[in-house]
Amino acid sequence: MSTEKPEIVKLQSVASLRKTMDDYFLRLKTAVDTGNKKIAWCTSVGPAELLYAMGFEVYFPENHGAMLGAGKVADKYIPTAVAQGYSPEICSYLTADIGAFLQNETPLQKMGFASVPKPDVLVYNTNQCHEVGDWFMYYANHFNVPIIGINTPLWISDLTPSIVTGIANQFKDLIPALEKVTGQKFDLEKFRETVALSHEGCVLWRKVLETGKHKPSPINFFDAAIHMGPIVVMRGTHYAVDYYKILLAELEERVKNNISAVPKERFRIYWDGMPLWYKLSSMAKLFSSLDTCIVASTYCNSWVFDDLDPKDPFESSAIAYCKLFIVRSDDAKQEVLEKLMKEFSIDGMIYHDAKTCSRNSNNRFGLQNRLNDKNNIPFLEINGDLCDSRCYSEEQSIIAIETFIKQLSTRK
């Protein structure tokens, strides 16, 4: 094994990212403090564009869950939610978030919030999972505020017109309830503008991720998992667009000058599944020490909603949010993975089987074997979790990862 100190080549855009995220939270705090805007809570792949178009400040509990994970405090809160009857086997974003709420603690307190921002309405989309509905229901009951949402069919193979029309209608059906909360009429033109901004942001984000096709890759999964913040929480705003222009420019410059995220990139990996938020930094160092760059991932690609089209904002929203990887059948998922593996010149595939997120663990129905039979690209499965570090055996995983890279080296 390499004894050299692992090196991470940091992106300069981090400072702009920090400011973009700080400003986002400041806008939320202003809404809390002054009541200048209503606050909607939204699932991470929920109808953010509609909410921004209707004048809400939008708060994303999943982003909060990831903050708890990355801050390595989720384990402190999960047992509190478990004691309230939430199983340790359900989404650990949910259990960490509710546990933190019950303990009246949040990383947002460092930014001057007293607590998480009180919602005026909770809006979900079950395209990712139904657990978000149960999660939001807790807060709807607690705050006695309306909960509305889009119920997307699961396991979509062909995106048929009937599915698209049904979901587009569900988007429209949200409007009266949202108008009631804001007291203002829905403005179609404003929605078109927001959808256009979301499309622009998503295309920029896609281009950011696509720089990883270059050899060597200027970006790795661990960078992308951090820099995805704006596309998750500011999709549909110019803030996300402005930020990704900065990030893309830096990455294109890196491509031009052959600057790589991992100094000596020898192996190119695709990561399927959630990040282990509490291990981002140590994993980045581990892979770097193995001259390995994780150049693409299912997770970061999940926020590329480039089907959004301001000409037909409802239908295109339905298409974009139903094309989401997580809601597709394994056949459709396999097609996406095959394409990405080819485009990004992948040497090996790592599947993170997250104990508390079955929907984001794509190795549970034989997909990994079918893909391997077809493209003969080796794969590794790692057991862990997004937030609950108790589900992860670091020593065993390091041995597995080191062995996997050795295995790949025999094929070079």
Added chain:
Amino acid sequence: MYKVGIDLGSSYTKGVIVDEQNKILDYHLTKTGFDFNKATQKIIDKFSSKYKIEYPVYTCGYGRDELKIPFVSNSEIIALSRAVFEVYKKKCSIIDIGGQDTKYVTINDLGQVEKFKMNRKCAAGTGSFIEEIAFRLDISAEDFNLLAERASEETKINSYCTVFAVSEIVGMIKKGSTMPNIILGIYNSIIERSIELSPVKDFLVLTGGIPDNHPMIVKLFQKKFANCVSPQKSQFFAAYGCVLLNK
């Protein structure tokens, strides 16, 4: 001067000393405990009383990078595969059952790892499963094998979880199951956990402390898979492979 390979496992540290012709001259095994350096020193002391040791030593296992003496570390799975290929020189599947890990590996005609998988973060299917049950039932791990030989039929153990398996066993004792039949069930449960890692297709080589110390498990594997062997002292294979990888 002879090369030394050391596998610093979770339960035991295994060492071999190897001559120029890749022949193992001696073996030594000691409990790992909490001090990898102390366990390694015991191995070094044992060998150095008879042989002149060449440094660095070659390591693998959980403590592979923790030594104060000069060492070169390796992946235990790659090392194990290398040793198995040295002995059998053909493509095969390997199931290695150790203290905390069970590993499934396939190697190709060139001895390269084609695929591998490790047990989930759970003791079921590993040596710890036997150790825990032996402790709870107050039977020595060594007596396990003798008892299983006397089984008339298997009492099936359903639980994945070591702790629940113990409760299940207590229930079986109450219902009149005999200890030999229960132990046969425990062995079969370990086999089931290990073969669910991946389908066994080729020539199967069993390695690790469990096959070495529980020959009944090897017999049971051989009942299921005709083309199955377990070489002697197979728990030293990874240590041996470390040396072979660095020849």
